[in-house]
Amino acid sequence: MKKTIPLLMIFISLGVLAQENLVVKITYSEKLNFDLPVVKTSELFFKSTQSYYLEKKSEQIVDDKKFKVKGKKNNTSNKIININLEKDSIFTKTSLDKTFFLVQEKLNKIVWKIHEKTYNIILGFKSTKATGYFRGRIYTVWFTKEIPTTFGPWKLNGLPGLILEAKDNLNEIFFIAEKIEYLKKEEAPFNFLKKNSYEKISLKEFNKKLNEKLESKMQQIISKLPKGSKVTSYKFKKYKGIELKYEWEKDK
Amino acid sequence: MNGKKINKKIILIFIFFIFSLQAKSQNLIKGLVLDLNNKRISFAHITIVKDSINLKYVYSNKNGLFEFKNFTNGCKLKISALGYQTKEITLDLKKGTLNKTIKIFLLEKVLDLEEVIIRTKKPILIKKDTISFKTKFFTNGTEQTVEELLKTIPGLNIETDGTIKIGNQEIEKLMVDGDDLFEKGYKILSKNMPAYPIEEVEFLKNYSNNRLLKDIEETDKVALNLKLDEKSKRIWFGNFETSIGNDNFYQLKVNLMNFGKKNKYYFFTNLNSIGYDATGDIENLIRPFRINEPASIGDNKSVNSLLNLSPNNLNFKQTRTNFNNAELVSLNAIFNPTEKLKIKTLGFFNWDETDFFRNSIDIVDGNNTNFTNTQDFEFRNKNRVAFGKLDFIYNISKTKMLEATTKYNNGDFNDNSNLLFNGNSTIENLQHQNTLFDQKVIYTNKFKDKKVFLLTGRFIDEKTPQNYTINQFFYQDLFPANSNANNISQQSTNQMQFAGVNAHLLDRKDNGQLLELQLGNEFRKDRLESKFSILENNSVLELPNGYQNETNYQVNDLYLKSKYRLKIKDFGIVGRLDVHQLFNRLENNNVSSNQNPFFINPSLGFDWKINDKNKITSSYSYKTTNAKVLDLFSDFVLTGFRSFSKGTGDFNQLDASSVVFNYQLGNWSDRFFANTFILYSKNHDFFSTNTAIEQNFTQAEKILIKDREFISINSKLDYYFKFIASNLKVDLGYTKSEFKNIVNNSNLRLVTSNNYNYGLELRSGFKSIFNYHIGTKWLTTEIETTINNSFTDNVSFLDLSFIFNKKLDFQLQSERYYFGNLQTDKTYYFLDFYARYKLIENKLTLGLTGKNLFNTERFRNFSISDIGTSTTEYRLLPRFVLLKLEYRF
Numbered sequence A: 001m002k003k004t005i006p007l008l009m010i011f012i013s014l015g016v017l018a019q020e021n022l023v024v025k026i027t028y029s030e031k032l033n034f035d036l037p038v039v040k041t042s043e044l045f046f047k048s049t050q051s052y053y054l055e056k057k058s059e060q061i062v063d064d065k066k067f068k069v070k071g072k073k074n075n076t077s078n079k080i081i082n083i084n085l086e087k088d089s090i091f092t093k094t095s096l097d098k099t100f101f102l103v104q105e106k107l108n109k110i111v112w113k114i115h116e117k118t119y120n121i122i123l124g125f126k127s128t129k130a131t132g133y134f135r136g137r138i139y140t141v142w143f144t145k146e147i148p149t150t151f152g153p154w155k156l157n158g159l160p161g162l163i164l165e166a167k168d169n170l171n172e173i174f175f176i177a178e179k180i181e182y183l184k185k186e187e188a189p190f191n192f193l194k195k196n197s198y199e200k201i202s203l204k205e206f207n208k209k210l211n212e213k214l215e216s217k218m219q220q221i222i223s224k225l226p227k228g229s230k231v232t233s234y235k236f237k238k239y240k241g242i243e244l245k246y247e248w249e250k251d252k
Numbered sequence B: 001m002n003g004k005k006i007n008k009k010i011i012l013i014f015i016f017f018i019f020s021l022q023a024k025s026q027n028l029i030k031g032l033v034l035d036l037n038n039k040r041i042s043f044a045h046i047t048i049v050k051d052s053i054n055l056k057y058v059y060s061n062k063n064g065l066f067e068f069k070n071f072t073n074g075c076k077l078k079i080s081a082l083g084y085q086t087k088e089i090t091l092d093l094k095k096g097t098l099n100k101t102i103k104i105f106l107l108e109k110v111l112d113l114e115e116v117i118i119r120t121k122k123p124i125l126i127k128k129d130t131i132s133f134k135t136k137f138f139t140n141g142t143e144q145t146v147e148e149l150l151k152t153i154p155g156l157n158i159e160t161d162g163t164i165k166i167g168n169q170e171i172e173k174l175m176v177d178g179d180d181l182f183e184k185g186y187k188i189l190s191k192n193m194p195a196y197p198i199e200e201v202e203f204l205k206n207y208s209n210n211r212l213l214k215d216i217e218e219t220d221k222v223a224l225n226l227k228l229d230e231k232s233k234r235i236w237f238g239n240f241e242t243s244i245g246n247d248n249f250y251q252l253k254v255n256l257m258n259f260g261k262k263n264k265y266y267f268f269t270n271l272n273s274i275g276y277d278a279t280g281d282i283e284n285l286i287r288p289f290r291i292n293e294p295a296s297i298g299d300n301k302s303v304n305s306l307l308n309l310s311p312n313n314l315n316f317k318q319t320r321t322n323f324n325n326a327e328l329v330s331l332n333a334i335f336n337p338t339e340k341l342k343i344k345t346l347g348f349f350n351w352d353e354t355d356f357f358r359n360s361i362d363i364v365d366g367n368n369t370n371f372t373n374t375q376d377f378e379f380r381n382k383n384r385v386a387f388g389k390l391d392f393i394y395n396i397s398k399t400k401m402l403e404a405t406t407k408y409n410n411g412d413f414n415d416n417s418n419l420l421f422n423g424n425s426t427i428e429n430l431q432h433q434n435t436l437f438d439q440k441v442i443y444t445n446k447f448k449d450k451k452v453f454l455l456t457g458r459f460i461d462e463k464t465p466q467n468y469t470i471n472q473f474f475y476q477d478l479f480p481a482n483s484n485a486n487n488i489s490q491q492s493t494n495q496m497q498f499a500g501v502n503a504h505l506l507d508r509k510d511n512g513q514l515l516e517l518q519l520g521n522e523f524r525k526d527r528l529e530s531k532f533s534i535l536e537n538n539s540v541l542e543l544p545n546g547y548q549n550e551t552n553y554q555v556n557d558l559y560l561k562s563k564y565r566l567k568i569k570d571f572g573i574v575g576r577l578d579v580h581q582l583f584n585r586l587e588n589n590n591v592s593s594n595q596n597p598f599f600i601n602p603s604l605g606f607d608w609k610i611n612d613k614n615k616i617t618s619s620y621s622y623k624t625t626n627a628k629v630l631d632l633f634s635d636f637v638l639t640g641f642r643s644f645s646k647g648t649g650d651f652n653q654l655d656a657s658s659v660v661f662n663y664q665l666g667n668w669s670d671r672f673f674a675n676t677f678i679l680y681s682k683n684h685d686f687f688s689t690n691t692a693i694e695q696n697f698t699q700a701e702k703i704l705i706k707d708r709e710f711i712s713i714n715s716k717l718d719y720y721f722k723f724i725a726s727n728l729k730v731d732l733g734y735t736k737s738e739f740k741n742i743v744n745n746s747n748l749r750l751v752t753s754n755n756y757n758y759g760l761e762l763r764s765g766f767k768s769i770f771n772y773h774i775g776t777k778w779l780t781t782e783i784e785t786t787i788n789n790s791f792t793d794n795v796s797f798l799d800l801s802f803i804f805n806k807k808l809d810f811q812l813q814s815e816r817y818y819f820g821n822l823q824t825d826k827t828y829y830f831l832d833f834y835a836r837y838k839l840i841e842n843k844l845t846l847g848l849t850g851k852n853l854f855n856t857e858r859f860r861n862f863s864i865s866d867i868g869t870s871t872t873e874y875r876l877l878p879r880f881v882l883l884k885l886e887y888r889f
Helices: A004-013 A203-223 B002-026 B146-151 B282-286
Strands: A022-032 A038-046 A050-062 A065-068 A079-084 A089-096 A099-106 A112-122 A125-134 A137-144 A162-168 A173-184 A199-202 B029-035 B045-050 B053-059 B065-068 B076-080 B087-090 B101-106 B124-127 B130-134 B156-158 B164-166 B174-176 B198-204 B223-228 B237-245 B250-259 B264-272 B323-335 B341-366 B369-395 B400-421 B424-448 B451-463 B466-470 B487-508 B514-536 B539-542 B549-568 B571-588 B591-595 B598-609 B614-626 B637-640 B643-646 B653-665 B672-693 B698-721 B726-743 B749-764 B770-784 B788-803 B808-819 B827-840 B844-851 B858-864 B868-875 B880-888
Touching: A089 A203, A099 A203, A112 A137, A112 B053, A125 A162, A199 A203, B029 B076, B045 B065, B053 B065, B076 B101, B087 B101, B146 B156, B146 B198, B237 B844, B250 B880, B487 B637, B514 B637, B571 B614, B770 B858, B788 B858, B808 B858
Parallel strands: A099 A199, B029 B101, B174 B223, B643 B698, B672 B726
Antiparallel strands: A022 A038, A022 A173, A038 A050, A050 A065, A050 A079, A079 A089, A089 A099, A112 A125, A125 A137, A137 A162, A162 A173, B029 B065, B045 B053, B045 B076, B076 B087, B124 B130, B130 B198, B156 B164, B198 B223, B237 B250, B237 B880, B250 B264, B264 B323, B323 B341, B341 B369, B341 B868, B369 B400, B400 B424, B424 B451, B424 B466, B451 B487, B466 B487, B487 B514, B514 B539, B514 B549, B549 B571, B571 B591, B571 B598, B598 B614, B614 B653, B637 B643, B653 B672, B672 B698, B698 B726, B726 B749, B749 B770, B770 B788, B788 B808, B808 B827, B827 B844, B844 B880, B858 B868
């Protein structure tokens, strides 16, 4: 007992971080290959119970040359995804038509298949491969048990370790961790959504709003066509994003 | 008694039985994860492992509790949580762990609050002042030398002579793993070093040659650093390549390298007869020229030869006209014997025998003189150059540095020409040597964080004696008394000694402004002696007056140079004021005179970065320069078999003003990049000539004339077309220059020359087997004097590249030259091909090279001057095919 107190004091003076004080920051490179390849830099901040995923600036790539997308001068995040394990929910801050929304959904339980025999070293950490289906895509990820957290980039979570790399089966989405930093809570920002009061909405309703807006835009365009031009067929495709299909949608 | 005992036993057994049944049916393990302060750890990860197989993953809830069923004996639990050390415990049923909550205490983990940064797999990584390119993303595997590798990196422009530029700016040096062997003579490295060990190419912007000047001096210099892959470091590696073809065409190249941390060695040799000049440009190795660089006094001081018999530079690949037999051996090393001391040694020996063939017809049509001369030249030049350089760099402390450089060059040249001049068979012979000794010492002291003081001392001694003989006598009209003369000789010595001291202070102020002050004294002594003799066979008939020189010219320049750079946000202004007090002394054939001119050279410039895409720089300067020894010797000297020339015989200072304007739109890495450059200069006085032109000889006398103008506008555009994955380059330029001279007692005549050039290039970046590069360039030249002459030439090329698979690749290069003014034979085609087959990957490669497949043996060129026109025909290396074998180790 006498020995443990000085030992503890030594530990503290060495800069030990108690669990609540530790915030881990991962910088990801997010590459989306929908119509035009776009690369974004994003940051994931997490503690043991919550995570915040911030999407930052994006650049378009042409082959290996990059050129900046016009208009995105500032460095503030457009989209923030907050996974809260205690509340069992995912909160997303996003904007539509210049209004900010806080979209809420239940924490998804992705069923992962862990390929225990696989082995890779990413950023110096021993990683294992896993595959899982989520909203229309099958993701193949590499996660490391050496960082014991269930979080990962974007909404990917539920593995016994941090997800360092992820890609989908259609080769349209890539997440690659570039940098890992350990921050002290006093230095680290961690309450990205606390100050703001956005309009709260559920994910299902938000998607409905999004599709409605796109449809009305399409109609606007058709209405502006000059006299004499005919619209022979009209088919409206849904907004294409990372999530292709939702749980509440029936198979068509 | 017995019954009670038995009952107890039975009850006990029964209880045990039930207990064990319960244990088997429930098999529920509960746990609680805590830290050393008894605080519950939520969302910790628990892995159930049996026989090294991970059976299940469980998480603790927000109260730190977890539970799981179906547990068998011999399992281990691995518990980990963020910020804590992972713990492993073995579960043992017998110890009565069932239905009791196991308390697991986790120790906190001592974490390094250091960043973990990965080696990014991005092809391009941009850090402050450095842009790195991973070569594997850009190359296609056909690159043999570093020069070919650099051609694939976007943003680098390699010119036809091998000059490497980032955008529009030439690099200062080409380093390997941070060490530089050759400075501005980098071509010797880029043309010989193989490309395969290079993993990354770094562009270093705002580069300072002197590490203590980094971030203090204002520099937009750029440099390249080649980084080697790990397996090529600290081991001896290299390659050996031999090619053999028809008609004695051969090439042998050997490279041997070892780039360790302490010592770097690079030995190479190149023997060839296929026209390839492996030294790149020996001049840049022996005499690197740095403008306005701190500690560069004496860089621009060298001896100029009176005459030379060497082939002229053509707008044409030199390898096609260079009939050579060259041997080059070079030994270079960098030693770091202690942490503070670095020793660099560089040495090369070059033997070369070059032949050059030229036939020309010159039509002179000016001021009362009309004649036509035919000249058929066959040059054979033999030369031997030996060069050595020793560099000591001693880091006295973190802020003080001492550098000493010693150079020695010895060249021996024997130039012969077999000339048929208007039917007269003539043999010219020029034997000349060049001996150079150069010693420089630089002391740098960074006495404050942003202030540096440099003290430089330099001594140069250079001699170029020449001995020139012609076995004909063409100057009957000049020396009518010597009717029996049948040959002439001219012996000349040209020697220079230079001693200079320079003290330079750089003060980078806190607000970013930079003040520079230089105080120095440079002394230069030139001695020019020429002896012209007219001979009959072996006896000297006459040493004519007016054709002998004994000139001693001493210039002592005491100067103070100041420069101030002001920067306000994105706008910068640079003001310069140089004050010179010269002490000149000229002795021409025993007539001496003195002059002490004083002059001031001001200059003002600005640069404005309007935004990320638009940059403007502009400057105005007024400069006075002092005449050089070749401008002021007083008697005639032979500068060619039919040209005499003499200087003004007196002191002269020349004044000139110039304005430069440069506008850059975009950056080289953008899809669209354009750069426009305008230069206007006016010489208030300049040296021109008063020439007497006769069929057999010309006599030119230097005269001082006032006012001539020069303007040059050049624009380069770069645009990347995504839909065809190709990059378009457009190059437009216009130059107008004026000249005034006197020919055959005319009045001062104005000669105006206008040059227009316009060209475009399209280059593909396909990821497939095939790639192309096509381009065309037009050049229009107009010269106006009393007569007007003009012509238009065109050069086009088409390069095709096929990479069939990892082993086999094929390149085809074709060119087309069109000369507008030739009467016949206006168009010339050339075709070269290169095929390569990798027998054993990275070890053995076979190659087949064919050059000039259309066997174009001669090609003719048309040019105009202010006194007439000339048609020249050059002989080309004939078609040859080489079989090549390369072995890497």
